[in-house]
Every structure is written in C-alpha cells, then in structure tokens.
Amino acid sequence: MSAQPAEPTITPTHDPTLKKPLVRVENLVKYFPASGGLFSRSVVHAVDGVDLAIAPGETLGLVGESGCGKSTLGRVIVRLQPATSGHVYFKDVDLTSTRGEKLRRTRQQIQMIFQDPYASLNPPMTVGDIVAEPLKNFGVARGKKAEQRVQEVMRVVGLNPNFVNRYPHEFSGGQRQRIGIARALVLNPTFIVADEPVSALDVSIQAQIVNLMEDLQSKFNLTFLFIAHDLSVVRHISDRIAVMYLGKIVEIGPSNAIRDKPLHPYTKVLESSVPVPDPDLEAARKPILLKGEIPSPVNPPSACRFHTRCPIAQPICSEIEPLLEMKENGRFAACHFAGQL
Amino acid sequence: MQDLRVQFATSGGTVTAVDGISFEIDRGEIVGIVGESGSGKTMTALSLLRLIPEPGKITNGRILYGEKDVAQMTDEEIREFRGNDVAMIFQDPMTSLNPVLKVGFQVEEAMAAHRRFTRQQAHDRVVPLLQRVRIPAAKDRVRDYPHQFSGGMRQRAMIAMGVSNEPSLLIADEPTTALDVTVQASIIELVRDLSRELRAAVMLITHNMALVASLCNRVIVMYAGRIVEEGPTRSIFKNPQHPYTWSLLRSMPRVDEVEKERLISIKGLPPDLGRLPAGCKFHPRCKFRIDRCFTEEPPLGEVDPGQMARCWVLMKNIVNPEAEALK
Secondary structure (H helix, E strand, C coil), rough: CCCCCCCCCCCHHCCCCCCCCCCEEEEEEEECCCCCCCCCEEEEEEEEEEEECCCCCEEEEEEECCCCCCCHHHHHCCCCCCEEEEEEEEEECCCCCCCCHHHHHHCCCEEEEEEEECCCCCCCCCHHHHHHHHHHHHCCHHHHHHHHHHHHHHCCCCCCHHHCCCCCCCCCCHHHHHHHHHHHHHHCEEEEEECCCCCCCHHHHHHHHHHHHHHHHHHHCCCEEECCHHHHHHHHHCEEEEEECCEEEEEEEEEEHHHCEEECHHHHHHHHHHHHHHHHHHHHHCCCCCCCCCCCCCCCCCCCCCCCCCCCCCCCHHHHCCCCCCEEEEEECCCCCCCCC | EEEEEEEEEEEEEEEEEEECCCCCCCCCEEEEEECCCCCCHHHHHHHHHCCCCCCCEEEECCCEEEEEEECCCCCHHHHHHHHHHHHHHHCHHHCCCCCCCCCHHHHHHHHCCCCCCHHHHHHHHHHHHHHHHHCCCCHCCCCCCHCCCHHHHHHHHHHHHHCCCCCCCCEEEECCCCCCCCHHHHHHHHHHHHHHHHHCEEEECCCCCCHHHHHHEEEEEEEEEEEEEEEEEHEEEHHCHHHHHHHHHCCCCCCCCCCCCCCCCCCCCCCCCCCCCCCCCCCCCCCCHHHHHHHHHCCCEEEEEEEEEECCCCHHHHHHHHHHHHH
C-alpha cells in the first residue's frame, strides 16, 4: 500500500514531524538473567532494540500487554535500572554513559510516578517528609525553604497542605497517588515517566488523576511518557502512542491516526479487543481473536516476533525482521505488510 | 432476591454492606452488577451462595432459587445447590486452583464431588469439557499443572469446572480483570457462547462499564450497598437517570474517543459503610443535588418502562448536565 520509504530508512529518532526531541532513545537493550538454574545462561529479552523520540511538551503513550517490557523500558529510560546497551539522550546528555555531578543535575529534571500508591510510599515517613525527600537528596532546599516548597506542591496537586504531618495509611488510594505526583513535581522536572498511574484506582477516582495530570502538564509545560495497559486511558491522554510487543516497539504514531487506521496487525488486534461503553457499537464490534499464547521473552520468535500469532503472517515474516520505519508522515510500523489487516 | 440485607458486626458498630436489594434473573439472561469497591456487589453474589465471610450475616430478605429459599436450606441442600445449580468464577484463577494437582483431575473432582455423574462418567467428560472452553490440545493439557497454564487458560479451566455440572446460574466476579485485553476478548466470547449453549443465567460482577455494554442484557448499578439504578443495558447507557450512573459513564475514557473532551470526575470518595450520610447516600458527591437529598433517602422508582432509579432529581430534568458537572 504505502510506497517504499526513501533511502536511508527513517527511524523514529529522526521523525521529521517532531521538533527537536527532549528525549531520544537509540537501540536500547535490557536483558535480565532468566530465573532457573544457577548456571543457566539464558536471558530475558525484556527490551530489545528500542528507538523512540519524545518531543518537548507532548505525552507519548506506551501501551502493551503484561510482560511486553513497557515498565522495564520506562525504568531504564529514567535510569532506575542500567541499560544492557544502547543510549538514552535527555536534551544532549547521554544518560547511559554520563556520571557524577552532570548526571545528578540532569536526573533532577526527570521524575517517575508509580502504579501502586500503596507500595511506593514509605509507611513510617510523614507525607511532608516523603514529598521533601527529593529536595534533600539533590541538595536543593532544606529547612523553612523546603517546607514552603512542599506545601506549595501539595496545594498544586489538590492536597490540603496542613496534612504534611500525616502518614500514607491515613489517605485513600487517589490521595496517595496525589502524594506520589507531588513528590515527582517538587524538583520542578521537565520530563515525567508515569508507569500505570491510574490502573489501581476506582473508576471515579481515575478521572480525577487523569484530569490532574493534564492540568499539571499545561501549567508546567511537562513532557510525559505515559505507560499503561489500558488503551482507552492511553488514547485519552496521549498525543502520540507507541505500541510494544515482546520487547520491541511495533508501531508509533499520532493517537488519532492510529485509532482511524492502525498500521501494525498487533495494533489492530488491540484496538479491536477493547470494549466501548456503548451497547449498539458493541453489538457490531467483532474482536480479532489471536491464536496461541504470548511467546516467552527468553526465546522470542525469529524475525518478526508477532509472526507466530499474526493473522496475516507470510513466510518472509519468520525470515526477515521488519524494521520500525516510517510508512507515512510521522507514522512508523515494523511490519512487511503494514496496514493490510 | 427479595429485600436482602447483609450486615457485619464490627468493633465500631454494625456495618450494612448490602441494604434492601431485590432483583430477579431469568434463564438465558446476562445481568451485569456494576459498582466501585465497597458498593456491595460481591457481597450480593456471595450471599446468593450463602458464602458471606464471618462476621457477616444475612439479617433480612429471601433468596429464592426457583421455589426454594436459599436462606432456609439445610447444609446438605446448600452443598448440592452450590455444586449442581450454581457456578462461581473468580477474578484470580491462580488462587482458586490447587497448584499441586493436575488440571484435569481438579475438573474431574468438581464433578465427582457433587454426584451428578459417576466417577467414570466424570473422567470421560474432562477432555470434552476442556475442549468446550476452547483449551487447545485439551487431550495433552489435562495432565498439566496449573502453573503450566497461562492466565487466560487457567480462567478457562476454572470455567470448565464451573460448567461441568451444567449449572443454571453462573456467577462471574470480575472474571477478566487480571487478564490482558486480547485474552479478555476471548473469555467474553466464551461466556457469551456458554450462556447460550447451557441456557444458564449469568450474573457478571464488574466495575467495567464497557464490559457490561458488550455482554449484558440488563444492568444493576450499586452504590453504598443499594441499587441506585437498574434497567435494560441500552436504556442505562443511552439514557441513564441516576447522577451516579451518568457520571460513571462520563468518567471513563473511551478507546474510540474522537474529540478530546475533559473527563467528568466524581469528587470525593466512595462512602465509608460504617458512617453513611443521611438522605441519599450519593448526595455528598452529587453535582445535581437538591435540598431534599440531604435529609430524605429516595426510593427506587420506575423512570421508564423497565428502568428504575433511586433519585429525587433524575437526569432528564437537568438542562445541560455536562456544563453543570464541569463547573
């Protein structure tokens, strides 16, 4: 369908539709030793050669099913875990090779919000101390100045600043997620990685947190990498979406363009699987059911990793790996038969 | 189910988890019970099987299965009822299967325990049952242990156990919440097919409105242990009358969203069942409340043929609800 891209192949890190990216990920790889056997040399290919770019001020949604490597990718990008190989550039600093004071100063601008607001807050610490901790760790402020800053961000995220002396267990799930967001904001970051920030919350509370994140983004000109398994939430909050399958990104593009016409067969399957709250549309919707199970990331299939389950796979798909390349302006897919399902 | 009340005696006083619930489910019907955590949806289902955890008690109401009252059954009768007439599917299939027993054996046991089939019959039915719930290579997989199954396959094995005695009522409590969306899609298809094949009634307990739209004929919306709205699925989604139902539907992002609209959030938290507010239990979070809502609890009244709502105001009387809610 689409014409062959001009030589050389355009990858997501050279997306002509993006302004100068804030974050650039190049051929990022993260392997873990597989559990089982002390002398076992097998590895989990959690993240296996990821290229992506994130423009300043945008929200890039990262979606995929459990075990696809999306959380690992997020953690390696913020350097909570070291990369096996590849590069993560923030502005022009390579986070994978920079050390010392320069790394500290750069990391101050990068924060993370976690899924479980119950597990990510230290129970014996007061909320004030939890939110103030990054200020102390990075030597930014202490004493009265730190207190003022903590009260300021608590107000910003919709928490009563008089609650600084309370403990996490005194708060509901939604309020705890606000505390996690306050802690992420206290250093005035430019880039935030949010890993499943609303999936543990009740439906009525999810909307509160999603709205809050949107407000904070426009107020502080934040850039988000929003990681979630729920395509509905990702669609709502993201400008662009990246779809991950077994350690690889299979498609990246503007959220609306992907909704109207997914290019990768896996994206199409995902889109068709998510129910919508409308009985008339549901009566007409036919999910595309996948055959088989998700293969193990220890021994991923050859060439295209989706070929074992793909409804339109051809012999070439198990022989030659399709590159994640530009198929249309600003739209990338790793598929020999993009747009044909 | 008639005027069911479930109460828990706690050190802080009596907590009413379910308060005055009445509904019916017919053969072949799929009914969704929707609510957030603490709304009483799971307690309602457990009381149907008389499985309410201590110190909970059914303090009022009748649960009629055909002509029999579940609350009055002897221990022997309730055992037969649970095994032969009703099946329950839980959220987490790993914790509901015994990890040290082969899957096929567990399915066989489920049948043998309730004496509808002889041991030999039960044994012969295992493979066809696993095939019926679309477990591939069922002949080989009967000898696998639960950890050798994926999450979706475990849920299928649970469903096979559930339907092994050909129940007339299937209760599914968040059956797909722990599963990936592509697996969820196939489990939904399976439940739909089975309800048709078995002509069983299905009670789907969930917080996911989209799932309800996809699967159910009728919806019951619960809040604070009460039914706040019920009716045919289409009416509930196209024409919700209770502000809670209306807000819930507009608080969910949609995968087919075209224009980015702000989500309508419901302020505050679900209520503490030990300290419920006076009047309508939703009034502290309601954007459309009037004076009467503070003091008097509204009854569940008919708003349209077959559709009931527990509200003094009703959404059809609000001129521009979106603008009002976003204020």
